[in-house]
Each structure stands twice: as C-alpha cells, then as structure tokens.
Amino acid sequence: MRGLMRWLWLVSLGLSLTGLAPASAQITEREVRLTLDPAMARGSPTAPVIIVEFSDYQ
Amino acid sequence: MLDRVLSEYRGKVRLVYKDFPLPGHTLARPAHEAARCAGAAGKYWEYHDRLFQAQPNFERADLLRYASDLGIPAEPFAQCLDGGRFRGLVEADIQQGRLLDVTGTPMFFINGQRIEGAAPFETFKAVIDEALRNVR
Numbered sequence: 001m002r003g004l005m006r007w008l009w010l011v012s013l014g015l016s017l018t019g020l021a022p023a024s025a026q027i028t029e030r031e032v033r034l035t036l037d038p039a040m041a042r043g044s045p046t047a048p049v050i051i052v053e054f055s056d057y058q
Numbered sequence: 059m060l061d062r063v064l065s066e067y068r069g070k071v072r073l074v075y076k077d078f079p080l081p082g083h084t085l086a087r088p089a090h091e092a093a094r095c096a097g098a099a100g101k102y103w104e105y106h107d108r109l110f111q112a113q114p115n116f117e118r119a120d121l122l123r124y125a126s127d128l129g130i131p132a133e134p135f136a137q138c139l140d141g142g143r144f145r146g147l148v149e150a151d152i153q154q155g156r157l158l159d160v161t162g163t164p165m166f167f168i169n170g171q172r173i174e175g176a177a178p179f180e181t182f183k184a185v186i187d188e189a190l191r192n193v194r
Contacts, residue, residue, distance in 0.1 A: 032157045035150055036074055039097040043064050043072035048193040049169055049186055051063070051071060054078040054155045056163040057093070057109045058086035058116060 063182050071186060075106070077151040078163050085116035088139065090148045092121040095138035099130045169193075 034052065038045075060073060077094075079086030089109055096105030108124045109116070118139070125135045138144070158167070166173040166182075169189040173181060 032154060034074075034076070034154050035147070037094075037097070037147070039100075039102045040075045040094075041072055042103065044069045045072065047067075047070050047072040049067070049071045049189045050074060051060075051182075051186075052074045052076060052167040053060070054076045054151075054158075054160045054163055054165040056078055056080050056083060056086050057089040058079065058083035058114050 059176070059179055059182075062179055063186070066183075067186060070190060076155060077148045078155045078160055078165070079148070079152070080163065085114065087148060088118070089116040089121060091142065091144045092116075092125070092135075092139050094144035094147065095135050096125060096128065096130055098138060098143075099125075099135065101125075101128050101130055104128050105130075 064071060064073060077090040079090050093102060093105050093109060096102055105124060105128060108128065112120065112124065121139060122132065122136060126132055155165070158165075158172075162174070164176060166177075168182070168185045169192070171185050171189065173185065
C-alpha cells in the first residue's frame with residue numbers, strides 16, 4: 001500500500017454554543033487528518049471540491 | 059444520486075469513500091474489508107456496487123461468491139479476507155469518522171461542509187456550487 005495512501009485535510013465547521021442565547025453562538029473549526037486511498041476515490045484528482053462519504057454497506 | 063453529481067460536475071468534484079460500518083451491523087465490517095480486498099485486485103468500485111445490491115447478505119460465502127462473480131482470483135481474495143489484511147485501515151476510517159462526530163450513515167463532507175443522511179441532489183448542488191464559488 002506504500003505510495004498508494006495519500007492524506008487530505010478536512011475542516012469540519014460546527015456551531016459551539018457559548019451561552020444560552022443563540023446570539024452567543026460562535027463558529028469553531030476542527031481539523032482532522034484523513035487517509036485517502038486512490039482506489040476508493042472517483043473523479044478528477046485535481047478537482048477543487050472533495051466529497052468525503054462515510055458509509056456502511058449493511 | 060452521487061453518479062449524477064459526478065456526471066454533472068465532471069472534473070470539479072472528487073468522491074472519496076470512507077468505511078464506517080456501524081457497531082450493530084456485525085456483518086458489515088468484513089464486507090468493508092472484502093471491498094478493499096477487491097480493490098487490491100483492481101475491482102473496488104465493482105465490488106462496492108455489488109455489496110449495495112446484495113444487502114444484507116454478507117456471510118463469508120457470499121463475499122467470496124461476489125468476488126468470483128467479478129472475476130477476482132479466489133485464493134488471494136480469500137487469503138486477504140481471512141487474514142484481515144485491511145482490518146487496520148477499516149478501523150482507521152472508523153476512528154477518523156468518530157473524530158468528525160460521525161454517528162450514522164451516510165454522512166458526507168463537501169469541502170468540510172457536513173450533510174447528514176441521503177439528501178436529494180439539490181442539497182448537494184447547493185453546497186457544491188457554494189464550495190466552487192469559494193475556491194475561485
């Protein structure tokens with residue numbers, strides 16, 4: 001598998017409430033390092049948009 | 059639906075599939091490992107599609123038969139599956155999903171924007187169009 005695995009960074013945006021009122025909500029970012037196996041990818045490797053799908057066969 | 063996305067946004071979108079067998083789905087994990095074994099034989103997406111068609115028949119004999127149907131050599135495939143060659147990589151996908159708070163499937167991230175569940179094409183289109191505007 002050496003050489004086949006690549007890495008990509010995915011930034012997940014989420015809302016983190018810091019108080020009771022919605023006005024106090026603030027956006028936080030989380031960065032998670034994901035493995036990418038080219039055999040499990042479709043579409044252009046240079047595409048500007050990446051859709052990551054987490055799925056379950058069953 | 060994702061076929062339509064890839065077709066209508068040809069060259070602009072790449073789909074990356076991540077394994078996330080849910081804890082209660084006891085037959086799912088070997089199915090995910092089997093798909094990666096098929097990938098090692100150059101037939102990942104064919105096997106992937108076959109698994110979705112065959113749900114939920116994922117006993118070992120089923121997994122071997124699907125491989126045979128696709129012309130994948132039987133012995134190395136069985137060795138791959140039985141030896142757990144890709145067990146660690148499937149587990150790594152699960153751990154990465156957990157870090158992203160994935161609790162159900164399917165779960166999508168489009169340049170980081172989360173979409174939960176089987177959303178209609180229009181939902182994907184709106185998020186992709188926005189992502190394309192942001193990268194220009």
